[in-house]
Amino acid sequence: MSSPSPDSDLYAVLGVAPDADPAAIRTAYRRRAREAHPDRGGTDEQFQRVQHAWEILGTAEARADYDRRRGRAGGAEPADETPSWTAPTAAGAARGAERTAPSGAAHRAVVYEPELSSPQPLSLPLTSQKVHGEFASRGLFGGGRALRRRRRTVELLERQVLAELPAARLFNDVHLLPPRPDRRGRARPPKQGERAEHVLVCGDAMVVVFSLEVPASVASWDGATLRAAGRAITLPDLAGQAAQLQETLFRRLADEHGRRAELTVGHQVILHSPDGGLLSPVVETLRPGGRAPLAAGRAVRAITGQLAISSRANVVDRALLSVLRGQLASPVTG
Structure with missing residues (x-):
């Protein structure tokens, strides 16, 4: 599987359809994490993108919020979806x-x-x-x-x-x-x-x-x-x-x-x-x-x-x- 391009959405990062069930998303994440890991021939950038996709799509509430934003953006992930910083919020903690x-x-x-x-x-x-x-x-x-x-x-x-x-x-x-x-x-x-x-x-x-x-x-x-x-x-x-x-x-x-x-x-x-x-x-x-x-x-x-x-x-x-x-x-x- 080729690595996702920077402007591809999170479903494309994991190689699943937008209507994939949680079990399919989990399986795809495990496969992509192995493929993208630097120890297996991937790059840091590819691996971090896979991790980010799983953090969002692997949680029901975060996935629902992403789907709403994705719909407004016409199916593509917003350009600023992957910032360099990670910080807690009341729900995110x-x-x-x-x-x-x-x-x-x-x-x-x-x-x-x-x-x-x-x-x-x-x-x-x-x-x-x-x-x-x-x-x-x-x-x-x-x-x-x-x-x-x-x-x-x-x-x-x-x-x-x-x-x-x-x-x-x-x-x-x-x-x-x-x-x-x-x-x-x-x-x-x-x-x-x-x-x-x-x-x-x-x-x-x-x-x-x-x-x-x-x-x-x-x-x-x-x-x-x-x-x-x-x-x-x-x-x-x-x-x-x-x-x-x-x-x-x-x-x-x-x-x-x-x-x-x-x-x-x-x-x-x-x-x-x-x-x-x-x-x-x-x-x-x-x-x-x-x-x-x-x-x-x-x-x-x-x-x-x-x-x-x-x-x-x-x-x-x-x-x-x-x-x-x-x-x-x-x-x-x-």
Whole structure:
């Protein structure tokens, strides 16, 4: 099957008729995903187009909306149907199919609040630092596979998200609960309690990130469980982590800075392939529910979209950075 042309509609991308039933669309998607995958001789562009077609046609509500727009356009997909950004909406967060444009603020000149003329609430060097916190090595050989995976994720986020969004900052190994005073009254991070692996902030948006290495080219997501390489993988409750951290940050900003915060939170699971490819594994969503885990290349686009959708995506909130640094398990960076 020849690859679809840029102006062909989504049914043509999958090679099915507009009246195809869901089972036929699913079968066609699986076939086209295999054919278009770069590891099988396809290209990144072809593969991303197949994935986009499945995201729309594989969900009843999104497909119905597309059919209405397609009818108005005379059967062809609108030219702007495949934007470079992916961002959540109230409905899209549940089904992972909605796509919207960024606010446009992300690439405006960076604004610092408070202005840099004030050394508080965070020093100027730390304000300009893009990555905060590190994962402490454990044991003689440096912590093993988990540590390598986390550092690989940091490198990916630096290269693909922080480089794209000048106001974004990354925090690693973040306590979800607020610090507690020690015997001398100094605030110390809690010794117990859950921690988020990675937290990105940009303006008034925050995304909690977890990563996983999946030794398979295809995985499935049923809204609750990821299945890959013949086993079921239960993922951490990132939505719960985001909500807990949001509550902690709100409380600390009010107590320490006397201000009410506005913070939109999101989350994303990044799936790494053993060979470092950004498009594997292909994740088939069996039914809507939660935000689906995504291969590294698609995950960073989704994360960037969640951060860039804010109208304040060019703002560095120094008070927010300050309280987030207080949540770090290991605040010193390499």
